[in-house]
Amino acid sequence: MSIKDNLEKIKKSIAHSNCLLIAVSKTKPNEVLLEAYEAGIRDFGENKVQELTAKAEELPKDIRWHMIGHLQRNKVKYIAPFVYLIHSVDSLKLLQEIDKQAEKVNRKIKVLLQVYIAKEESKFGLDESEILEAIQNGDIANCKHVEIMGLMGMATNTDNEATIRAEFKSLKNFAESLKEKSLPDNMRIEEISMGMSGDYLLAIEEGSTMVRVGSAIFGARNYQ
Numbered sequence: 167m168s169i170k171d172n173l174e175k176i177k178k179s180i181a182h183s184n185c186l187l188i189a190v191s192k193t194k195p196n197e198v199l200l201e202a203y204e205a206g207i208r209d210f211g212e213n214k215v216q217e218l219t220a221k222a223e224e225l226p227k228d229i230r231w232h233m234i235g236h237l238q239r240n241k242v243k244y245i246a247p248f249v250y251l252i253h254s255v256d257s258l259k260l261l262q263e264i265d266k267q268a269e270k271v272n273r274k275i276k277v278l279l280q281v282y283i284a285k286e287e288s289k290f291g292l293d294e295s296e297i298l299e300a301i302q303n304g305d306i307a308n309c310k311h312v313e314i315m316g317l318m319g320m321a322t323n324t325d326n327e328a329t330i331r332a333e334f335k336s337l338k339n340f341a342e343s344l345k346e347k348s349l350p351d352n353m354r355i356e357e358i359s360m361g362m363s364g365d366y367l368l369a370i371e372e373g374s375t376m377v378r379v380g381s382a383i384f385g386a387r388n389y390q
């Protein structure tokens with residue numbers, strides 16, 4: 167199947183929802199991204215700063231670049247001028263660095279807070295309690311150059327659907343509980359970024375508003 171065919175199939179399967187399809191193009195060369203672009207995709211996700219900036223330089227300017235991978239603080243400055251949404255804010259220190267770099271380039275940068283939902287040890291993310299504390303003690307309110315748009319989560323890498331579903335549910339529940347609170351002006355809970363190639367339909371059932379799909383569009387990657 168071609169990229170165009172894959173995209174048509176995926177778009178059709180999610181058309182009943184209002185979910186945004188983000189094409190995760192990490193490791194793929196520009197001509198492959200252009201195929202997806204020609205098929206109508208404008209949202210691309212990358213997980214490495216260097217790759218993201220190199221692609222952004224070469225590819226059409228109306229692409230919205232989503233940073234979805236673990237982001238080192240010393241690299242924020244390279245994407246601050248143009249990044250559309252950073253999904254992977256996994257520490258308060260990173261949020262503060264994004265705030266600082268956003269101010270320097272005179273922007274407000276949209277971000278999601280990555281919440282730790284998986285059972286696996288290796289996954290990055292904030293705990294619910296850390297987020298609640300940062301709301302209460304003013305740490306989030308102080309980051310005036312970021313706009314928190316919602317939450318992001320990654321489920322455990324498993325075939326067990328019940329586990330994945332429970333993890334997605336926990337993220338959705340946390341999002342709903344935050345909506346009940348009085349949040350700082352720079353924080354809203356509009357987006358929940360969850361779901362990848364293997365589980366995006368399940369994620370949409372559980373309330374995802376953005377799915378990050380790579381291999382189901384572009385085929386298998388040779389490396390992560």
Ligand SMILES: *Cc1c(COP(=O)(O)O)cnc(C)c1O
Nearest residue numbers: 190213234362363378379380381
């Ligand atoms: C690679 C990646 C994806 C896409 O994974 P696929 O299984 O290829 O769809 C989604 N989210 C993040 C954070 C990723 O790193």
